[in-house]
Amino acid sequence: MWYVGDLSSGHWVTGFARLLGLILVVMSWGRFHEVSCLLGELSMVDSLTGLQNRRACLLRGQAEFARMHRTGEQLSLMFIDLDNFKTVNDQFGHKAGDRLLRMTAAELRRVLRHSDFAVRLGGDEFATILPGTDGAGGRSLAEIVHICLNRLFEIAGFDVSASVGVATFRAVPAHFEEVLQRGDELMYEIKRAGKDGVLQRDVE
The missing domain is CATH 3.30.70.270 (Reverse transcriptase/Diguanylate cyclase domain)
Structure with a gap:
């Protein structure tokens, strides 16, 4: 559980922000990996014929x-x-x-x-x-x-x-x-x- 404490203290906002940030980082890394793999594949393909290069x-x-x-x-x-x-x-x-x-x-x-x-x-x-x-x-x-x-x-x-x-x-x-x-x-x-x-x- 990422939140412990009084809701009125504002700590929950910090906890939520940290969790959201972590999610965004994970998503960004996943997207980066996906794009990197795609670029790697494209670097092996001849753009005109679609064959490998x-x-x-x-x-x-x-x-x-x-x-x-x-x-x-x-x-x-x-x-x-x-x-x-x-x-x-x-x-x-x-x-x-x-x-x-x-x-x-x-x-x-x-x-x-x-x-x-x-x-x-x-x-x-x-x-x-x-x-x-x-x-x-x-x-x-x-x-x-x-x-x-x-x-x-x-x-x-x-x-x-x-x-x-x-x-x-x-x-x-x-x-x-x-x-x-x-x-x-x-x-x-x-x-x-x-x-x-x-x-x-x-x-x-």
Whole structure:
């Protein structure tokens, strides 16, 4: 009981004020924590597509490689570049380019498995972490994504194609940046061969 004494003494006012102050502090802290959590979540999300962003990819990737180290499972990462994306921006404007990126994100959500983790790395570059997926499984999924994206772009009237590469890891890399570097190498190899293709590589 927070009040003891004569009501006429005014002590009850002090007691009530202290209680009210405590309630406000608790409520303020709860709201602060809620807002902090929300801001933390937003910092992991790409505002244009609603997919997770590069920072989220880094954190999730580290967690998945740690799990891979414990379980001995293989882990694949799929990288997706939109071919001729700059042409869309130049010819039709950034609104058309933004629409294309949102369409790509929506198609990835539709096609990918529940366990997969899709992100937009930046620009027209996307990636997906594929837990427990070997090279054959990664390539099979990449071919599905490639077909679905190209069909989507054709229906929408965009003269764009997708280059899709899969890096399958049998061992945990020293740094996650090494993983992204493998993705860049895959994309370079596909584009050098003429773009609009699928490529899978094992990484020892």
